[in-house]
Amino acid sequence: MQRQQAKLIESDHISNQTTNTGSSIDCRCVSLVFSSGTRAVDEVTLSVPAGKIMSLVGPSGCGKTTMLRMIAGLEKPTAGEIQITPSIDGAAGEIGFVFQQPSLLRWRTAIENVTLPLELMSSSATQSQNRSTAAQMLQQVGLADSVNLYPHQLSGGMRMRVSIARALVTQPKVLLLDEPFAALDDTLREQLGGLVLDLWTQRPLTIVMVTHNIAEAVMLSHRIAVMRNGKLAETIDNPMPWPRDDSNRSQAPFSDTYQLVRSVMRGDD
């Protein structure tokens, strides 16, 4: 499967990849000015090819989370346009979102937290069908033995796995992650990054991830968009080959891309 993905990267043509590889995302001259007058995002134009992973990186307050929230439809741009193709047409469940904190409902078990989006969407599926779908999802994130535990009985990493399972249970075409591993230690961060890649290889999915961590962005992404002061500083296509593992970190494409992203983030000429 990873070989197939690697081939996909080699033939990276935005217009040719549509329904079977997630959705493509096109943002054209997108701006958001808050009522206080703060210009959080300023004329950002970027695109994510269908079925690819893009990281949004940049210093704190650069507008990357606001950009992600606009893609999710949680904020409306004051100017510009965001197009997701094929159109999700306002349908619930087509976008999965993973927050910085796991944000689980404490009165629900792991599996009940994962069934929540299915219940909220009021589909025709029965409760047992929803549970079965959620159980499969929890199995995929490695929590088959913890389905009936409450959030307070789970570790930080396990809670984040539940949160990822919840975001993917509706089979979305787009997965948005807002610094999902920022509160975790390095080992967990790498494990969960690997999990996201595994899940991506198993389904047609386009991923946009906000992160502070340049190494994480380089390891996981096809494309890295660097933002500074609300503007898009540069979009960098990642030349690293697939599949990726820890051995890639010692190779030139990783270190070259890492240095490039870092210098753009700093604003070096």
Place this chain on the structure above:
Amino acid sequence: MPGNWKNNVKWKNNLSGGLAVVTVALIAIGVWQAIVWYWGLPKALLPTPKQTFDSAVMNRESLLKGIYSTACAAVMGLAVAIALGSVISIALSQSKWLRIAIFPYIILLQTVPIVAVAPLLIIWSGYTFRSVVIVTVIVCLFPIVNSVAAGLTRIDQDMNDLFDLYKVSRAKRLQKLQIPSAINDLVIGSKTSSGLAVIGAIVAEFFVGNGTRYDGLGTLITGWQALSKTDALIAALFASAALGLAMFATVHFIGAVVLRRWTS
């Protein structure tokens, strides 16, 4: 083994906590007895613990009846306040304008002294059990509305975003997110009100009991005060405190059972 050890430690902690409470009570009784002896106080001013106990035994029928009546009014008042308070809180949570318009009056309900309101209510509603319950409801309402309304509106931003993402209706958001989030606040508000319920009922009984056959603790207290039966008054005081404690412990226990699966 670790589980057993943990249970053992918990049991020992409970035992030493209980022993500490009993020790403080015994010291307090000792000090009380010493004060009476040292100053040679007459029974009408301050009876000894033994005289108070004897009076409680002698008046046990009246006291038990009083506890029963007051408990009925307090429990019913608290139950109505919980139901009414929850409904008001849900209504307030649905509209910012309603909160702005109504909340000051709910605060007013709390700030107006209940001893000033009780006589009026009794004139309107009669020297009845119903009046005692109404006064109790008024006393209990504010902590519940204050706590539950806050719980219903103080929702984590991420959770609100999640529900927005799935385009959830207002009713479903209330059912799946806001009400379960506020259960803990309802328990906290109810605990505060459980002690107030007994106070509210007794205050109302001070007024209702005048010249009627009502037999709550408040009625007993006004009657025994008129007869300067200090020993019986102190016995009634302990009965009131015990009732308040029992109400609090019951609400605490129910709350702990409801919330036990959610918290570590």
